[in-house]
Amino acid sequence: MASKQFQNILHHVTHLNYSQLKKLRHEVESNISNNQVGQAIADHEETISHCPYCNSHELNRWGMTKQGIQRFKCKSCFKTFNALADSPLYRMKKAEKWIEYTKLMWEGVSLRKSAKALNITLRTSFRWRH
Numbered sequence: 001m002a003s004k005q006f007q008n009i010l011h012h013v014t015h016l017n018y019s020q021l022k023k024l025r026h027e028v029e030s031n032i033s034n035n036q037v038g039q040a041i042a043d044h045e046e047t048i049s050h051c052p053y054c055n056s057h058e059l060n061r062w063g064m065t066k067q068g069i070q071r072f073k074c075k076s077c078f079k080t081f082n083a084l085a086d087s088p089l090y091r092m093k094k095a096e097k098w099i100e101y102t103k104l105m106w107e108g109v110s111l112r113k114s115a116k117a118l119n120i121t122l123r124t125s126f127r128w129r130h
Contacts, residue, residue: 045083
């Protein structure tokens with residue numbers, strides 16, 4: 001969602017009555033609980049304790065990615081990384097489909113059927129499987 005659209009939504013939230021706010025909160029909480037990838041990312045952000053490059057424990061928070069993932073900067077080697085570094089989701093373009101793909105994989109669904117079900121390429125399906 002574009003930043004202007006989000007700001008517009010935030011502006012309109014102030015004009016909602018109590019009942020509407022309650023419905024909005026329910027909808028937001030429902031969407032958050034259904035977002036398993038987002039929950040996994042949030043949980044992992046809390047456990048970041050060292051730099052994946054030099055293993056230093058001296059880190060600074062360094063903004064957010066476009067997707068809202070916390071970035072960090074190491075005080076020792078000055079490299080930046082996000083909360084998904086050293087995880088299977090790091091640099092994954094279609095992370096929202098990963099959870100569903102793992103379910104298909106455990107059910108023994110073929111690469112081609114998995115790719116078709118999730119609307120990904122056969123090559124992506126192969127890379128994720130291996």
